[in-house]
Amino acid sequence: MRLTTPLGEALKTFRRAPLLSGLSVATIGFSLFTIGLFGLVALNFRQTLRTLAERVEVVAFVLRGTPTETITAASQDIQAFPEVLEVQYVSEEQALSRAREELVEFKEAYRDLETNPLPASLEIRLKEGFRDAGSAQGVAERIRGFAxxxxxxxxRDWVQRLDRLRTMAAVVGLVIGLAFAIVAMVIIGVTIRMTVLQRAHEIAIMRLVGATNRYIRGPFLLEGGIKGVLGGLLAVLMCWITFAVFRSTAGELGGSLVFFHAAHLGLIVLFGLGIGLLGSLLSVGRHLRHV
Amino acid sequence: MIRFSGVSKTYPNGVQGLRDVSFHIPKGQFVFLTGHSGAGKSSILSLIIAEQQPTFGEVRVSGYQCGKLSANEVPRLRRKLGIVFQDFRLLEYRTIEENVAFALEVTGAPRQAIPSRVIRVLTRVGLASKAKAYPKELSGGEQQRVAIARALVNDPPILIADEPTGNLDERATRGIFQLLQQINGGGTVVVMATHNLALVRDTGYRVIELKGGEVVFDSGQDTPAAGPA
Structure with a gap:
């Protein structure tokens, strides 16, 4: 005689109602896939913004005739600012040779110069997290204090625009992400409710023979959890396939695209598990209250 | 064992299921609840199994006050009741023995004791040879025997049967009734709702007749436990 266990019961559901179970997993999978795709777009957009932000730089032009020792000492002071990642001294000669290299159209003009018109400078790169207009301005103000x-x-304008873009991306990302997550939860909730209703007869019999609510909930929670994890794994697989296809067809752009880290992927599966458990708990709880 | 004291039941849609119903069923009694459809038989049974709560009055079953049970106490009460319905309510994808074992599993009975208890009760209802069959492979009478076996497997002091012969032919009806008599002979209280008056007649068991939610006849009011005459 085969006696039941909560896990055995949960697994049996897949055998008894393969279509509904498959549909549940697919629904969870596709819902999480939508969130995953949005996450991928957000991730790549953030990566692009970060690359752009790396170009945020404060350039301080040095008065002619300033002794090198003074500049070196000041560089060390500036390097100690909490916002500063790196200070690079560019001498007048280096500035000229760089101009000759970079500004090809003025190559002739720079070659015929008798005196170097370009000043020496300190190029200051900021640490991540300080590459915004406020921090850049703060650093600039303090550097202006050096005689x-x-x-x-x-x-300034460019950095401010970058700031605005970043804020907008964060707000839009949060709103759309939340909306996707809510829609996914509603769809998944409805799917799990369907499986509960499909087994209403069984639940009624369980209650009749004296099963506690906790006993009844057990297999449903496990079933919801398993479906959630399977849905999460399906979503990860679909995200990866979509990413791979997009990268291979996007040409040069494809190379710069980034995929989720393992932690992100784990989070998607964990989200599936959570949503499966919560959906089951709410659906069964609601059902038990009304029968 | 079962006591109704001034019980009225009004459903949310305004229908009055029971009006001021009082009776006492002592240990060991076999009681028929009779009356037309809608007379209140099922209302009484659903109050006994704590599926519903009385609007007024008190329902006591095996020491439990049914109208005031917490969510945790309802399963405990039901483990003291065996419940049988007209439509059998078996799980189709489980074998007969699994259907019966299920009632023991959900109550947390020791797993090693379950197979022997299942076989014993299936033997008692005459279905030991069909333990591995599925409900759909059995006749209506046999399915009802499985339902009775499931109701009995926890050795409940009370068996509640709601029209248990309603879907059965004459021969199967007699068989089920004889089985219920045997169960009652062992000391179990049997409360059977039926509108089959031919079955009730001449048995000598107590009859409580209902009409419009009221008790209009009670052959054994305040009488002690009574077997067949």
Missing amino acids: FIDDVRYG
Whole structure:
């Protein structure tokens, strides 16, 4: 005689109602896939913004004739600012040779110069998390305090635009992400409710013979959890296939695209598990209250 | 064992299921609940098994006050009751023995004791040879025997049967009734709702007749446990 266990009962559901079980897993999978795709777009967008932000730089032009020792000492001071990642001194000669390399159209003009018109400068790169207009301006203000500094530039308009873009991306990402998550939860909840209703007869018999609510919930929770994990794995697989196909067809752009880290993938599966458990708990709980 | 004291039941849709019903069923009694459809038989049974709560009055079953049970106490009460329905309510994808074992499993009975108890009760209802069959492979009478076996496997002091012969032919009806008599002979209280008056007649068991939610006849009010005459 085969006696039942909660896990055995949960697994039996897949055999007894393969279509409904498959549909549940597919629904959870596709819902999480939608969230995953959105996550991939958000991840790559954030990566692009981060690459752009790396170009945020404060350039301090040094007055002619400033002794090298003064500049070196000041560089060390600036390097100690909490926002500063790196300070690079660019001498007048280096500035000229760089201009010759980079500004090809003015190559002739730079070659015929008798005196070097370009000033020496300190190029200051900021640490991640400080690559915004406020931090750049703060650093610029402090550098202006050095007597040998002629002028400080940090592309204020550009950095401010980057800031706005970042804020907008975060807000839009949060709203759309939340909306996707809510829609997914509703769809998954309805699917799990269907499986509970399909087994209403069995639940009624369980109650009749004296099963406690906790006993009844056990197999449903396990079933919901298993479906959630399977749905999560399906979503991860679909995300990966979509990513691989997109990268191979996107040409040069494809190379710069990034995929989820293992932690992100784990999070998708964990989200599936959570949603499966919660959906089952709510559906069975609701059902038990009304029968 | 079962006591109704001034019980009325009004359903949320306004229908009055029972009006001021009082009776006492002592240990060991076999009681027929009779009356037309809608007379209140099922209302009484659903109050006994704590599926419903009385609107007024008190229902006591095996020491439990049914109208005031917490969610945790309802399963405990039901383990003291065997319940049989007209439509058998068996799980189709389980074998006969699994259907019966299920009632023991959900109550947390020791797993090693389950097979022997199942076989014993299936033997008692005459279905030991069909332990491995599925409900669909059995006749209506046999399915009802399985339902009775499931109701009995926990050795309940009370058996509640709601129209247990309603879907059965004459011969199967007699068989089920004889089985219920045997069960009652062992000391179990049997409360059977039926509108089969031919079955009730001449048995000598107590009859409580209902009409419009009221008790209009009770052959054994305040009488002690009574077997067949």
